[in-house]
Amino acid sequence: MTSPAATPVRARSFADRARRCGPWLAVAPFLIVMLAGLVLPVVALASGAFEGDSFKTSLNSGYRGAFWGSIKLSVVCAVLGAGVGLLVARAVLAGGTVLRRLVLTASGVLANFGGVPLAFMFIASIGNAGIVTGLLRDWTGLDLAGSPFSLYQFGGLAVVYLYFLVPLMVIVIAPALDGVRAEWAEAAENLGASRWQYWRHVAGPLLAPPVMAGALLLFCGSLSAFATAQAMVGATVPLVTLQIANALSGNVSADNAGVGAALAIEMIVLVAVVMAAYWTIERRTARWLR
Known part of the structure; x- marks a missing residue:
């Protein structure tokens, strides 16, 4: 019992x-x-x-060129997106509460706006037969279709990517900018430091890690983007995501499924390394800005 x-x-x-x-x-x-x-x-x-020589084939010149094309595009988008996003976030946080809420809400929406709808929006607006292109040609005589800039080349694709990467950077960097207190600038000024010295020795070192973390996040976002590039440039700009899609769908060869899987594994490893660096920087940033 x-x-x-x-x-x-x-x-x-x-x-x-x-x-x-x-x-x-x-x-x-x-x-x-x-x-x-x-x-x-x-x-x-x-x-x-790991079937056959898939990894060896994925390192051939054509696939290697696509990898370098994706990395180059991602680096350009990450650097430009981080810089522009930092400036926008800085200006927004210095404004009023209404502007801050409006921009941060819009950034949350635009950061998730991509894929085919985004490509269609740019093609319909500033493409060769776009509405804005036609209005500029009729009103000012400026022909975007005949200019060196092309929406369907590397530079055009980078501009389209920045449409959702800049808002993402604004969301990521805003908490770090909030962590830089105004009292620090006042204390530096009272001690005789110039504005440049304050940013060089106080605010700059504190903001450098979150800016780097944000740039790494933008790098991963642009590296893995697929639908927008496929709808806009096709095979014009060599990108590894498009190569993976062609290999897995059998558009190149029926035996290329293994090569597509090898390219995908290589992409996963690259993104994992970048995200590990991002998480490391984020942990240190959170500790410094407490």
Whole structure:
């Protein structure tokens, strides 16, 4: 027969076990989605990538050129997006509350606006037969279709990418700018420091890590973008995401599925390395701005 004193002990042990398992049960749906949507596809890609000479073929000149094209585009978009986003966020946070809420809300929407709709918007506005192109030609005589700038080349694709990368940078860098207190500038001024010395020795070192982290995030975003580039440039600009799509869909050769899987694995490794650097910088930034 169980003693009365044993019942509370068992109840407490059951409550302790439930308390320990509670967080795991709460994140179980997320872990299941991650397993089905990320882990299993990566395992399937890896099994296909190691068949035959897929990795060796993926390092040939054509695929290697696509990799360098994606990296070059991502670096340009990351640097420009980080710089412009920092300036926009700085100007917005210096304004009023209404402007801040309006721009941050719009940035949250625009940062997720991509794919074919974004490509169609730019083609319909400043493409060769776009509305803005026609209005400029009729009103000012400026013909964008005959200018060195082309929406369907490297520079045009970078401009389109910046449309959603700059708002993303605004969202990422705004908390870091909020962490730079106005009292620090006042203290530096009272100690005789110039504005340049304040940014050089105080605000600059504090903002450099979050800016670098934001640039890495933009790099990953532009590196993995696919639908916008496919709708706009096709094969005009060599990009690894387009090469993966062509290989997996059999547009090049029926035996290229393994090459597409190898390219995808290489992309995953590159993005994982960049994101590891991003998380490291973010952790240090959060510690410094407390």
